[in-house]
Amino acid sequence: MQFTEEMFARHMRPITGSAIREVFKLLGKPGMISFAGGNPSNTALEPDVIARLSGEVLEKYGTTLLQYGATDGFMPFRESAAAFLNTEGVLGGAESLLPVQGGSQAFDLLLKALIDPGDVVLCESPTFLGAIQAMREYNAKLVAMLTDEGGVIVEAAEELIKKHHPKLMYVIPTFQNPTGITLACERRKALAALASKYGVVIAEDDPYRDLRYSGEALPPIQSFDEEGWVVYMSSFSKYISPGMRLGAAMVRNPMLLRKMVIGKQSADVHSPLLTQAIVDAYLRQGLMPGHIERICGGYAKQLNAMLEGFRHFPEGTVHTVPQGGLFVWAELPQGMDALEAFPKAVDANVAYVAGTYFYPDGGHERTMRLNFSMCEVPVIEEGMQRLGAVLREAAK
Amino acid sequence: MQFTEEMFARHMRPITGSAIREVFKLLGKPGMISFAGGNPSNTALEPDVIARLSGEVLEKYGTTLLQYGATDGFMPFRESAAAFLNTEGVLGGAESLLPVQGGSQAFDLLLKALIDPGDVVLCESPTFLGAIQAMREYNAKLVAMLTDEGGVIVEAAEELIKKHHPKLMYVIPTFQNPTGITLACERRKALAALASKYGVVIAEDDPYRDLRYSGEALPPIQSFDEEGWVVYMSSFSKYISPGMRLGAAMVRNPMLLRKMVIGKQSADVHSPLLTQAIVDAYLRQGLMPGHIERICGGYAKQLNAMLEGFRHFPEGTVHTVPQGGLFVWAELPQGMDALEAFPKAVDANVAYVAGTYFYPDGGHERTMRLNFSMCEVPVIEEGMQRLGAVLREAAK
Numbered sequence: 001m002q003f004t005e006e007m008f009a010r011h012m013r014p015i016t017g018s019a020i021r022e023v024f025k026l027l028g029k030p031g032m033i034s035f036a037g038g039n040p041s042n043t044a045l046e047p048d049v050i051a052r053l054s055g056e057v058l059e060k061y062g063t064t065l066l067q068y069g070a071t072d073g074f075m076p077f078r079e080s081a082a083a084f085l086n087t088e089g090v091l092g093g094a095e096s097l098l099p100v101q102g103g104s105q106a107f108d109l110l111l112k113a114l115i116d117p118g119d120v121v122l123c124e125s126p127t128f129l130g131a132i133q134a135m136r137e138y139n140a141k142l143v144a145m146l147t148d149e150g151g152v153i154v155e156a157a158e159e160l161i162k163k164h165h166p167k168l169m170y171v172i173p174t175f176q177n178p179t180g181i182t183l184a185c186e187r188r189k190a191l192a193a194l195a196s197k198y199g200v201v202i203a204e205d206d207p208y209r210d211l212r213y214s215g216e217a218l219p220p221i222q223s224f225d226e227e228g229w230v231v232y233m234s235s236f237s238k239y240i241s242p243g244m245r246l247g248a249a250m251v252r253n254p255m256l257l258r259k260m261v262i263g264k265q266s267a268d269v270h271s272p273l274l275t276q277a278i279v280d281a282y283l284r285q286g287l288m289p290g291h292i293e294r295i296c297g298g299y300a301k302q303l304n305a306m307l308e309g310f311r312h313f314p315e316g317t318v319h320t321v322p323q324g325g326l327f328v329w330a331e332l333p334q335g336m337d338a339l340e341a342f343p344k345a346v347d348a349n350v351a352y353v354a355g356t357y358f359y360p361d362g363g364h365e366r367t368m369r370l371n372f373s374m375c376e377v378p379v380i381e382e383g384m385q386r387l388g389a390v391l392r393e394a395a396k
Numbered sequence: 397m398q399f400t401e402e403m404f405a406r407h408m409r410p411i412t413g414s415a416i417r418e419v420f421k422l423l424g425k426p427g428m429i430s431f432a433g434g435n436p437s438n439t440a441l442e443p444d445v446i447a448r449l450s451g452e453v454l455e456k457y458g459t460t461l462l463q464y465g466a467t468d469g470f471m472p473f474r475e476s477a478a479a480f481l482n483t484e485g486v487l488g489g490a491e492s493l494l495p496v497q498g499g500s501q502a503f504d505l506l507l508k509a510l511i512d513p514g515d516v517v518l519c520e521s522p523t524f525l526g527a528i529q530a531m532r533e534y535n536a537k538l539v540a541m542l543t544d545e546g547g548v549i550v551e552a553a554e555e556l557i558k559k560h561h562p563k564l565m566y567v568i569p570t571f572q573n574p575t576g577i578t579l580a581c582e583r584r585k586a587l588a589a590l591a592s593k594y595g596v597v598i599a600e601d602d603p604y605r606d607l608r609y610s611g612e613a614l615p616p617i618q619s620f621d622e623e624g625w626v627v628y629m630s631s632f633s634k635y636i637s638p639g640m641r642l643g644a645a646m647v648r649n650p651m652l653l654r655k656m657v658i659g660k661q662s663a664d665v666h667s668p669l670l671t672q673a674i675v676d677a678y679l680r681q682g683l684m685p686g687h688i689e690r691i692c693g694g695y696a697k698q699l700n701a702m703l704e705g706f707r708h709f710p711e712g713t714v715h716t717v718p719q720g721g722l723f724v725w726a727e728l729p730q731g732m733d734a735l736e737a738f739p740k741a742v743d744a745n746v747a748y749v750a751g752t753y754f755y756p757d758g759g760h761e762r763t764m765r766l767n768f769s770m771c772e773v774p775v776i777e778e779g780m781q782r783l784g785a786v787l788r789e790a791a792k
Contacts, residue, residue, distance in 0.1 A: 199397035
């Protein structure tokens with residue numbers, strides 16, 4: 001017999017994978033300056049430190065690290081990761097912290113626990129592409145919340161809650177991907193209140209929190225949540241290493257934590273003990289504050305170089321001025337199309353991601369996402385000049 | 397508002413986690429001899445070797461191992477893992493091999509790709525508990541196939557296929573968990589033919605394959621599959637380390653592989669590069685054959701000790717005589733109940749898992765699973781003596 005598309009689960013059939021993965025294939029071209037990715041800088045990665053810690057923890061814990069572990073995690077890591085998250089006001093302790101394979105798995109397990117086909121999830125628009133795909137894989141109905149320069153507009157979100165009775169709200173509160181926007185403090189408090197009032201779980205996806213280059217740290221949404229409606233999701237990908245795939249979900253509702261643990265039993269039994277022990281040692285040896293300070297120093301200069309580079313862009317271009325994170329978001333003048341300009345940019349050896357991909361409902365062809373973490377300052381200057389020239393030409 | 401059970405996804409509500417995880421909590425008792433687990437022996441784990449390889453690969457690949465990687469895997473590992481699986485007749489090369497977080501994730505991604513709620517999956521009965529839970533989480537309808545001492549009875553399976561039109565068949569062909577039974581060679585060939593004739597995907601879960609202590613290696617079901625209906629799932633958990641969580645799925649149908657990769661993008665983006673590189677180095681340095689020979693030597697003695705220990709059991713007990721793997725399966729004489737006897741065994745400081753848990757439809761209270769890999773020979777002798785005494789007492 002012939003294997004056909006109809007053999008796939010119904011909601012998986014239309015999902016053909018991330019469009020921007022196709023974009024990434026173009027980036028191997030020699031001389032290409034890429035603002036398309038979302039990786040940390042290679043200079044933020046420390047293979048020597050990880051090798052040393054790997055040796056230390058394998059000597060310390062021996063066969064324990066190589067045997068099966070508990071699904072709910074390696075207790076030393078749960079403790080040190082909870083302490084790290086708590087520094088900025090995340091609630092809950094080690095017993096509420098679930099180690100996961102990056103923030104992606106935290107969201108996947110939450111969707112698995114909660115979503116029946118057709119259930120509504122509220123999300124920002126634009127939002128993280130991976131989250132859009134994950135929600136579609138669970139056959140959720142995505143409803144976009146209105147946002148402005150302070151993030152989600154609370155009153156509009158409340159109207160949507162009343163209308164759609166969503167089970168879940170997905171928010172990236174700090175230096176949002178793709179826009180770089182940070183949710184205002186009073187809105188964080190108000191969203192926590194909405195969650196509690198209407199019984200909506202909030203997935204607070206906060207992987208960039210500590211990559212702050214200016215302004216004051218804001219308390220997480222979870223810090224305002226007295227009843228346990230907010231699941232706080234973090235990751236060590238942007239701080240220590242994406243390739244190690246280690247994140248943490250802080251789930252203060254024990255019923256919900258238990259259901260996510262059950263989902264993880266079947267998904268992968270537990271997160272690797274070696275990576276949990278390495279990150280635990282990293283945190284306990286006090287390496288994180290100095291490391292974050294060092295990488296933020298570099299990223300701040302790169303962000304500034306990118307912001308200055310917008311002087312090369314067509315007049316009328318608007319862009320965000322993020323206080324941290326990895327991305328700047330731009331909107332080209334009326335009549336322009338960032339998707340259409342993309343092949344010309346690639347010809348000129350510079351790349352970005354067209355913003356339309358980040359909208360659950362598409363459209364918004366004038367927008368684009370620019371990443372600054374993977375290029376040194378002079379490269380950013382050169383790239384912005386190239387891109388500006390392409391766009392000015394396209395604007396004619 | 398109050399969070400209630402009704403907020404969970406419908407099919408997740410009744411799933412309350414593995415019953416045998418509760419059993420495992422009893423095993424910390426001092427002096428307890430446990431035949432309940434399924435872990436490799438601690439003597440099979442090599443923290444020094446893993447520490448050395450970890451240092452070597454981090455030096456060799458540097459920041460590459462700490463950056464984001466491709467969802468479809470780290471190419472050197474895909475190559476060496478494919479070569480390792482191919483030794484026994486698995487088909488497909490590196491481009492068909494998907495690195496996963498243990499065999500569990502391979503099955504999870506396959507279910508995600510294929511199963512709509514209510515779809516039928518054929519499985520052995522008894523079968524692996526984790527697989528039962530995973531299938532229930534996708535709301536699959538489990539239909540048990542008849543088996544005998546040669547594994548799945550092909551004619552009966554064909555009748556079930558005609559009746560239920562399953563999308564998927566789940567089989568553990570070699571040293572099955574929980575029974576230790578191996579699927580006969582001609583039946584492997586016949587199942588591959590059924591898959592192709594009726595368009596059923598076979599999930600061939602084969603994590604114990606190389607833990608063979610007697611008899612000849614058999615070709616995998618996949619080796620008879622000309623059309624790509626069989627997904628071969630393996631794992632390095634039982635050979636190198638379960639705590640590292642690394643396995644591999646060999647998926648020769650490119651459409652199906654692509655859909656599993658898409659599922660993995662959302663689930664965890666990719667498997668950690670560090671663990672892929674460590675296992676790759678282990679394989680390329682030629683450490684596997686000697687390691688497997690060494691651990692099989694030990695396990696063979698432990699298995700024999702356990703088989704001999706059945707002389708202490710009540711008359712009329714029958715048990716399997718596996719040629720490898722980690723488990724022996726026993727059926728107590730008529731009228732006895734292994735679940736009922738369990739607390740008495742725990743009082744006598746010996747533990748096992750009642751067989752009823754491994755049946756999708758329950759029942760079969762006379763059966764039990766005994767693991768021999770975690771106890772040295774004298775401990776096995778003592779434990780079988782204790783257990784035999786408890787059961788003989790219960791038989792009175």
